[in-house]
Amino acid sequence: MATGKICVVVVSGSLERLQMAAMVASVAAVSGQEVLVFLSMNALTHFIKGRAIKAPHEGEMGALMSGKKVPEFKTLFEQAVELGDAKVYPCSMAMDVLGVEQQDLESYLTEATGLTKFLDDARDGQVWTF
Amino acid sequence: MAEKKIVDGRGSFCPGPLMELIVALKSSQIGDELEVLSTDKGSANDIPEWVRKVGHEYISTTEDAGVWHITIRKSK
Numbered sequence: 001m002a003t004g005k006i007c008v009v010v011v012s013g014s015l016e017r018l019q020m021a022a023m024v025a026s027v028a029a030v031s032g033q034e035v036l037v038f039l040s041m042n043a044l045t046h047f048i049k050g051r052a053i054k055a056p057h058e059g060e061m062g063a064l065m066s067g068k069k070v071p072e073f074k075t076l077f078e079q080a081v082e083l084g085d086a087k088v089y090p091c092s093m094a095m096d097v098l099g100v101e102q103q104d105l106e107s108y109l110t111e112a113t114g115l116t117k118f119l120d121d122a123r124d125g126q127v128w129t130f
Numbered sequence: 131m132a133e134k135k136i137v138d139g140r141g142s143f144c145p146g147p148l149m150e151l152i153v154a155l156k157s158s159q160i161g162d163e164l165e166v167l168s169t170d171k172g173s174a175n176d177i178p179e180w181v182r183k184v185g186h187e188y189i190s191t192t193e194d195a196g197v198w199h200i201t202i203r204k205s206k
Contacts (some may be wrong), residue, residue, distance in 0.1 A: 027145050030152050031183055050150040083152050 001006050005034040005125030007118075010054025012130055013042025015055040015062040015073075021122075021130040022076035037077065038123070039109070040091035043051070045098065047090065047106045074106065081108045089113035132161040134201040139168045143145060148180055151202075155186075158204050163189070166200045174198035 006028045010021045021037070029035045039047060046055055055073070059064050081084035090105055092112035102111060137154045139147030147168040154164055168174055174191055177200045181188045187203040 023145055024205070026149065031180060056137045063145075068143060069141045069146070074144070077148070079149050079152075083156070084151070108200060119162075 002050045003033065004078075005036065005122075007125045007127045008035065008037045009129045010037065010039050011041040013045055013055055015057040015065065017130040018043060018046065018073040019044070019053050019062075019065065019070070019076075021128070022073035022080075023101060025086055025088075026076040026080040026084070029080040029086040030079040033085070034125070035080060035084065035086035036118070036121055037080070037086065037088040038091060038122075039088065039115065044090055044094040048085055048098070048100055048104055049106060049127040053094060067117075078106070078108045089118060091115075091118075131161070132163065134163045134165065135199060137164055137166045139166055139170070139173065141169060142173075143170050144172040146170070148177055151177060155204055160204055160206065162204050164202055165205065166198075168198045168200065168201075169196055171198070174200060177202075 010018065010024045025035050025037050033067050077088055081088060088109045088111050090112050092114045095112050131175065135150050135154060139150045147166055147170060151164060151166050166177060178188045178191060180204045185206055187205045189201040189203060192199045
């Protein structure tokens with residue numbers, strides 16, 4: 001099994017970036033790596049339950065993906081948690097700004113986390129930023 | 131008694147077929163053979179890599195009319 005920790009920081013709310021972040025997180029998690037995902041800024045808005053707004057695409061790839069059977073990024077993050085050793089943390093600052101509570105977010109997200117804890121957890125891992 | 135299962139990932143893009151295989155592996159027994167069907171060439175390359183990495187047995191990959199058949203055996 002692969003080892004090592006991967007920290008995925010997702011800031012962008014665009015489809016392409018969310019998709020790539022979800023692919024990295026899910027494949028790493030099912031390959032035996034410990035995965036920490038930190039969702040902040042525009043990325044977090046897509047994890048509020050019942051939100052109907054779809055992630056906007058940045059360019060051609062995103063537009064092409066929308067018409068094909070590409071696994072949804074939210075499904076991939078959920079599978080990273082269910083099938084592998086992944087944790088998805090919502091940023092507490094972004095939650096405060098959005099005015100959302102834990103129960104407003106998708107159920108596979110862990111408790112709100114601040115940067116101090118995340119930076120501490122990320123210290124001995126690779127950091128991937130999207 | 132070992133079974134043979136088909137995992138139909140046709141039409142889905144990477145990493146969809148891999149995720150479907152992993153879900154199927156969870157409900158399989160050691161020794162079972164799983165054949166993934168995929169129309170995504172990337173998955174045909176990536177699934178054998180994953181299988182070797184995590185320690186299952188990779189058996190074969192064949193292609194027929196745009197469909198890849200990746201066969202593996204659950205070994206743990």
